[in-house]
Structures are given as C-alpha cells and as structure tokens.
Amino acid sequence: MQFKDIVGQTAIANRLTEIIDQGRVSHAQMFLGDTASGSLALAIAYAQYLSCTNRQHFDNGGQATDNVALRADSCGQCPSCRKFQQLSHPDLHLYFPNAAIEKMKNASNVSSADYQGEFREFLLKHNQTGSVELWYQHLDIEKKQAIIRDSDANDMVRALSLTSYEGNYKMVVIWMAEKMNGTMANKILKTLEEPNPQTLILLVVENSERMLSTIISRTQVVRVPDRKGAARFVGEDFPQLYVTWMRQLFKLNMYTLSQWVDAMHARTREQQKQFLYFAQDALRQCFLRNNAGLPLNMDFGDEKFNLSFPTMITANNIEKLNDAFDQAIFAVERNAYAKMLFMELSFRISKALKKR
Numbered sequence: 326m327q328f329k330d331i332v333g334q335t336a337i338a339n340r341l342t343e344i345i346d347q348g349r350v351s352h353a354q355m356f357l358g359d360t361a362s363g364s365l366a367l368a369i370a371y372a373q374y375l376s377c378t379n380r381q382h383f384d385n386g387g388q389a390t391d392n393v394a395l396r397a398d399s400c401g402q403c404p405s406c407r408k409f410q411q412l413s414h415p416d417l418h419l420y421f422p423n424a425a426i427e428k429m430k431n432a433s434n435v436s437s438a439d440y441q442g443e444f445r446e447f448l449l450k451h452n453q454t455g456s457v458e459l460w461y462q463h464l465d466i467e468k469k470q471a472i473i474r475d476s477d478a479n480d481m482v483r484a485l486s487l488t489s490y491e492g493n494y495k496m497v498v499i500w501m502a503e504k505m506n507g508t509m510a511n512k513i514l515k516t517l518e519e520p521n522p523q524t525l526i527l528l529v530v531e532n533s534e535r536m537l538s539t540i541i542s543r544t545q546v547v548r549v550p551d552r553k554g555a556a557r558f559v560g561e562d563f564p565q566l567y568v569t570w571m572r573q574l575f576k577l578n579m580y581t582l583s584q585w586v587d588a589m590h591a592r593t594r595e596q597q598k599q600f601l602y603f604a605q606d607a608l609r610q611c612f613l614r615n616n617a618g619l620p621l622n623m624d625f626g627d628e629k630f631n632l633s634f635p636t637m638i639t640a641n642n643i644e645k646l647n648d649a650f651d652q653a654i655f656a657v658e659r660n661a662y663a664k665m666l667f668m669e670l671s672f673r674i675s676k677a678l679k680k681r
C-alpha cells in the first residue's frame with residue numbers, strides 16, 4: 326500500500342513519513358480509527374515506507390487524493406515494495422480476529438496463520454479498508470467467536486525470535502487489536518516492555534476502550550480521523566455552539582468561557598466526542614477555504630463568522646490545532662474529566678489562533 330492510494334488521509338500520511346525520515350520511529354504505535362477510514366491501510370503503508378529502499382520525496386507535493394500535497398511516499402517498485410504490494414513480505418506478520426470454520430479438523434489450534442491467504446485476498450479486494458463485519462462474512466464465521474488467541478501469541482513469539490529475512494525490521498501488524506485475548510495481550514505487553522530495536526509493533530484499533538491501558542501507554546497513538554465527507558452525526562446546535570466557543574477564545578472571557586465549558590460538561594460523552602469531531606472538521610475546512618480557496622462545506626449560521634473565521638486558520642496553526650483535537654478526542658474516549666478537558670483544549674486553541 327502506498328500513501329498516495331489512501332483516500333483523504335494525506336495530512337496524516339505526511340506526519341508518518343516525516344517521523345520515519347527524521348529517524349523517530351517508535352517501536353510500538355497504535356493506529357486508532359475505523360478501518361474504513363484507512364487505519365489499517367496507513368499502518369501497512371507506514372511499514373512499506375519504512376522498508377522501501379528507494380523512498381520518494383516530492384518537492385512540490387506528490388499525487389494525492391485530497392487537497393493536501395503529499396510530501397513523500399514509498400516507491401512501489403523496489404523488491405521490498407513489490408512484496409508489500411502483494412502482502413507477502415517475509416518480515417511482515419499479520420494478525421487479525423479469527424475462529425475455526427466448520428471444515429477444520431484441528432479447531433482448537435486455529436490462528437491467523439491458517440487464514441493468511443484468505444486475509445490477503447480480503448485486503449486486496451477491499452483495498453485494505455474492508456470492515457471487520459465484511460471479514461467475518463468473507464470467512465463465513467460468527468462474529469462473537471472471532472478473537473486473536475493463544476495460538477496467535479505463540480506464532481508471534483516465534484516470528485519475532487527469528488532474524489529478519491531482509492536484515493531490517495521485523496514488523497507485526499495486529500488488526501482489530503481490541504480482539505486480542507488475555508494471553509495475546511500479555512505477550513504484546515511483554516514485547517512492549519522489553520523492546521527490541523529491530524521490532525516494530527503496529528496495533529490497529531477501532532475501539533480503544535477495549536484495550537488495556539498498560540498497552541496504550543506504551544504505544545505512540547496515531548489517531549486516524551474519519552475521512553472527509555464521511556457521514557457523521559452533527560447535532561442541531563453544533564454550529565452555534567462552535568461559533569460561541571470560538572468567539573470566546575478570541576476574547577478569552579473567563580466567565581462566559583467557563584459557562585460554555587459547564588454546558589459541554591453536562592452533555593453525554595458521546596455528544597462531547599461528536600462535537601469535537603465536528604469542531605475539528607470545521608477547522609480543517611476553514612484551513613482549506615483559507616489556503617486553497619475551496620468552498621466551505623458547512624454553514625456556521627452566521628454570515629460574519631463564515632467570512633472572517635477561516636482567515637484565522639493557516640499553515641502556522643492548523644497542525645497544532647489538529648493535534649489538540651486529536652488528543653482531546655482520545656481523552657474523551659478514555660473517560661477524562663470533561664470540564665478540565667474542554668478548558669485545557671480552549672487554552673490550546675486560543676494560543677494557536679493567536680499564532681496564525
């Protein structure tokens with residue numbers, strides 16, 4: 326998988342290639358987001374870029390599927406890339422939820438290894454964005470049985486004990502890592518506690534609430550946003566809430582801001598999360614409006630705000646703003662105290678807006 330083929334995630338692709346180019350590769354990363362949004366595809370593209378022997382850098386931006394210029398990508402041609410394109414690289418180990426199917430003789434020892442062919446076929450068929458439900462259909466197994474179990478843990482330990490074929494990283498990608506059973510989770514934890522510099526663990530997770538916090542704290546979290554334009558819940562009063570919030574952040578009136586924060590605090594966690602998604606998307610759109618002259622895909626219901634606010638979002642602050650929201654959404658998912666979370670986020674946004 327090359328980054329150029331992942332629709333609408335160029336900004337995150339750029340962050341990932343930068344991390345590798347700067348030699349800041351963390352031995353364990355958690356790609357958090359829907360598979361349909363490209364979380365698995367990004368993890369595989371990341372491993373492919375890391376292993377590519379002829380990385381491409383684009384001075385003027387490479388071919389991308391959205392309005393952000395792609396800064397770099399794997400070549401797609403070198404021997405390593407060719408193996409990645411077929412998902413047959415000997416140093417790439419894939420684990421995913423699985424279960425025995427009826428015709429199997431030795432059902433108790435079933436593992437991801439038994440379905441490598443089917444999984445590859447599934448990934449290629451859906452361009453690595455097929456949902457876990459589609460995977461269950463593909464295998465014709467019951468949802469409730471599918472887990473990543475002891476036999477996978479044993480396989481992984483074996484795979485990691487071998488020297489790498491290509492003399493580079495040994496890469497483990499665990500798709501739907503929230504489906505790991507206790508044994509597998511403990512093996513992962515042990516691997517993370519005693520990291521081997523030549524081992525890269527990439528966990529692809531849709532629901533972080535089901536992950537052990539001891540695992541999460543040992544990984545670098547890469548939050549994969551929903552694709553631009555994907556249908557998402559927008560509360561009726563979100564635009565108005567947003568406009569009020571942003572105006573207060575300019576003036577930084579502590580009294581009205583804390584009233585606003587209290588109102589957010591009173592909402593359900595799901596509503597808080599949806600609002601944060603909405604607000605993050607709004608900033609992204611304002612940036613595109615300001616930077617690329619694209620029309621706003623949303624109406625804030627306030628003519629003056631529609632016109633003036635996008636000019637505040639520039640190349641100097643969009644990344645800081647994005648990061649602040651990534652972390653806030655992650656914190657909401659982890660049950661952080663909402664009052665503190667929204668207050669802290671408010672200060673970060675206010676600071677970033679002043680550095681446009």
Ligand SMILES: [Zn+2]
Pocket residue numbers: 376377378379380399400401402403404405406407
């Ligand atoms: Zn290559």
